[in-house]
Amino acid sequence: MTRGSLPSSRSGRPTTRRTLPAPGRLSRGPLGARGTVPTARRVATLGPWRASDAEALAAAVAESPDLVLQLGGGAVPSVDDARDLIESQLVQSADPTWAFAVRVDGRAVGHVALAHVEHRHATAWVSYWLTASERGRGLATRAVASVARFAFDDLGLFRLELGHRVNNPASCRVATGAGFAPEGVERAKLRYGDERFDVETHARLASDPDPGVALLTLNAG
DSSP: OOTTOOOBOTTSSBOOOOOOSSOEEEOSSOOOSTTOOOSOOEEEEEEEOOGGGHHHHHHHHHHOTTHHHHTTTOOOOSHHHHHHHIIIIISOOSTTOEEEEEEETTEEEEEEEEEEEETTTTEEEEEEEEOGGGTTSSHHHHHHHHHHHHHHHTSOOOEEEEEEETTOHHHHHHHHHTTOEEEEEEEEEEEETTEEEEEEEEEEETTSOOOOOOOOEEOOO
């Protein structure tokens, strides 16, 4: 598959790029009633990572030390390091991994990915993060729900899975808000340093009820 193209549907016909609703608008406070968008102030979108996002990525890691774990444990002390990380891990190349930058007014502030995309069973693994200053506003929930909709409608997937440490309730709220139901706990699955962590797993099926989240515009590249 060439870069930026979408895979064929199971019927053999090429899928078409899907344009999601108009760009999501964010306020500087929390979201309003479920499924609604508060007073427009900022525009949030999803799209492929670019080398030009390196400065924003380096700034995100600097203000959010916990992202080092999300990025595989490697430090990102400079813009050059961030650019190398984008080009080696985040630039969209081809299925089975789709990596999207979450942008607010054009600046990368987060990440949502579909990894281990498997078309025989129509499954994928979802991961996500936001820089610290953007958390608590519902943006991550909307970004994850938007990528899930892309996975179902454009990639033809049926089951999406994700997991979070049980001591990370904020990540759990993102998952449940985006329609991912908890399914169980995997004991001592992750190890960071000398400590091991239990992981709660979640999944969303294409047949599950829509969570009613206002979606972001998604450009698959």
